[in-house]
Amino acid sequence: MPRARSVLVTRNFDRNLAAIRDFLEAAGAPAAFGELVGRLASEVIPNLQRFPALGADFIARAPLSADGIALFEKVVKAAGPHSQVRQLIDGDYLILYLAWGDTVYLLSIKHHRQLSFDLLGHWP
DSSP: OOOOEEEOOOOOHHHHHHHHHHHHHHHHHHHHHHHHHHHHHIIIIHHHHHHHHHHHEEESSSOOOHHHHHHHHHHHHHHHHTTTEEEEEETEEEEEEEEEEEEEEEEEEEEESSSSOOOOHHOO
């Protein structure tokens, strides 16, 4: 059995949680945020402690757009050669995390509906 790891929350992950809370409140589903936090604490984090390779290898999924490639290369460089950047889909959420040594860093979380559908408002 893999050894337990510590799981740390980055400032960006914390900001993403606040944005999800605001998003869910605006959508009239404030209870969903409590469910998310409960699930992170009771299932996601314990699973990542035991199985840090649970998510898909983010590095193996190179993007196709020029902007995506530039951002992807920044992530790969920042992560370093002895770490793993992974993505985990958990229900309505996409979680990006870094497994490095005995520590898992929660980097980002997004609700799948936080993507922009206001094409004219964002891209005139």
